[in-house]
Amino acid sequence: MSEDQVNQNSDQISVSERLAAEALIVDVDGFEGPLDILLTLARTQKVDLLKISVLHLAEQYLVFVEKAKELRIELAADYLVMAAWLAFLKSRLLLPPDPAEDGPTGEDLAAHLAFQLERLAAMRDVAARLMARDQLGRDFFARGVPEGVERVRRIEYSANLLDLMQAYARIRTRDEFRPFVMDRDNVFTMEQALERMRPMIGFAGQWTDILSYLPQGWDMDPGRRRSATAATFAAALELVKEGHAEVRQSETFAPIQLRHRKRADD
């Protein structure tokens, strides 16, 4: 930036510029931040953004902020931060560079600001071009009645030959075939008794001693017999509770008898 340009710009700000600044202030809510204001101010220079006088721009902006203060208009912090930065930039541009000092030169900072403004202007321009494109649902259309993809939920049941055969074996050999369980040789569980009795109870139309429900091979050994009897008795009670059977005992220590009971849903 040349000396005379600087002088020419730094002193007096034209009336029209002051008016422009006031117009900006009145409308400050309409701006999208300080960069937007700067871009608007830059446009008043009516030159290519690459050739704008950043110093001049900084001054215009500072006038705008001063004016706002005079009019007691509260500016958002962003605007004030930008003002401070531009004041710093202005001093950097006006003072000869200090070789001892590190950091960017005023020219670097000014160039970056010019770049930012140009970039913002470019983004605004392409945004407008983008919105001017043909748009889906406005200028061109998708299928009105998409037939879509029908989602068919198919349930596939898995069963293999082994399942089938084991199921059959389970039915046909209920007394002997058992799935692998922990063997407790001399314990007959209530579940086992229940499983055994369930299919049988349907045929017990007459009162039958529950001891006749003891599984084969469990009636000789006393220990096994005790376990099986207890399990069968418990299972009999369970069947009664479920409403599948009736149980009776004529007197203390008399045989306990069981009979099928027809249920409504049977």
Add this chain to the structure above:
Amino acid sequence: MTEEATETEPLFDAPEMAEQERMVEAILFASAEPVTVADMTARMPHGCDAAAALALLRARYEGRGVRVVQVGESWAIRTAPDLGHLLQKETVEMRKLSRAAIETLAIIAYHQPVTRAEIEEIRGVSVSRGTVDLLIEMEWIRFGRRRMTPGRPVTFVVTPAFLDHFGLETARDLPGLKELRAAGLLDNRPPPGLSELDAPEEEEEVFDDEGQEDMFGDGE
């Protein structure tokens, strides 16, 4: 200006027929509802012949993947019926067949043709309608001949789809209990104290001879 043109003396010529056809195409494509010819005419420039353009379009879509079809008084573009399967996305959900279902199926396979009462007798519990329906729906069982006994109950048999699924040539190939045991498919350790007594030969018999024989005997 066009608005002022009278019907009898249009100021501008209507678009060419090919152009009108394009218009009808776009209208039918984008519309959420089937469109009447009157509606098309209303949307097209003055002087257009929507009906003629529609006829051209219909012919153009003849044999294509989509067709121009009439829906009541209106027209729409729809997928050709033979391609409907492309628009289905199947999600397969695997489920384990319930114990009741697999047992019922097994009994039918080993004893077919078998009545519901017989299945219940063998399983010792009643067979729910849902179980049978499911197996029928899966096309693993179907109705067989009616049994020539009082009440003429229906019987169930397994289907070719069943054989296919389980990799069997015929239901006769289903192994008997002995074979299952020999193959180690069953826990052949008899419950304690039962040793040799059980695994009764007759049972095997029943199921091999009575069972299979009467089932597959063609003579019923």
Add this chain to the structure above:
Amino acid sequence: MTEEATETEPLFDAPEMAEQERMVEAILFASAEPVTVADMTARMPHGCDAAAALALLRARYEGRGVRVVQVGESWAIRTAPDLGHLLQKETVEMRKLSRAAIETLAIIAYHQPVTRAEIEEIRGVSVSRGTVDLLIEMEWIRFGRRRMTPGRPVTFVVTPAFLDHFGLETARDLPGLKELRAAGLLDNRPPPGLSELDAPEEEEEVFDDEGQEDMFGDGE
């Protein structure tokens, strides 16, 4: 049997190309959303060449009332833009986008993947949460990869729905992209003095190479 057929030696021939073209036609017509070639292939019978069928279909619809258009990796049928005036009735009121939203969208489209801080640097104001949320809700932008810089900030990129909406085949076709790029206006040029501090060299790298190459890759 078919299950055993290997890919290289199908037991059955794929359908004829004309038939495959019909299939692609049906699939594209049926969907309002763009469909990938892979998706078409998945729905078509084994051995079909969806890409070739698509090319035929595309040529067939050249100049018609509807067109086969590319949207990113996918394909869709859309009405020809010159017929839009006939179809205004279908328009659902477009949400009026704020200036902030439009600019933010444009910045994301042209600078993607881009962080919130970068958007703010370009616009010179903070980006309100509502603006980003709105664009995400419209499915025009989504989160991209995190930037490999301190703080690992999230980035934003545009979506296929964005491309579809603006009739862009790829983000490379954004209007004026080449010019902006040539003018260096898409460079991430950190403010002087800050460069050494918190705009490390790799950031530029990431932005340009990973990001843009990704999207604009071969077209440069």
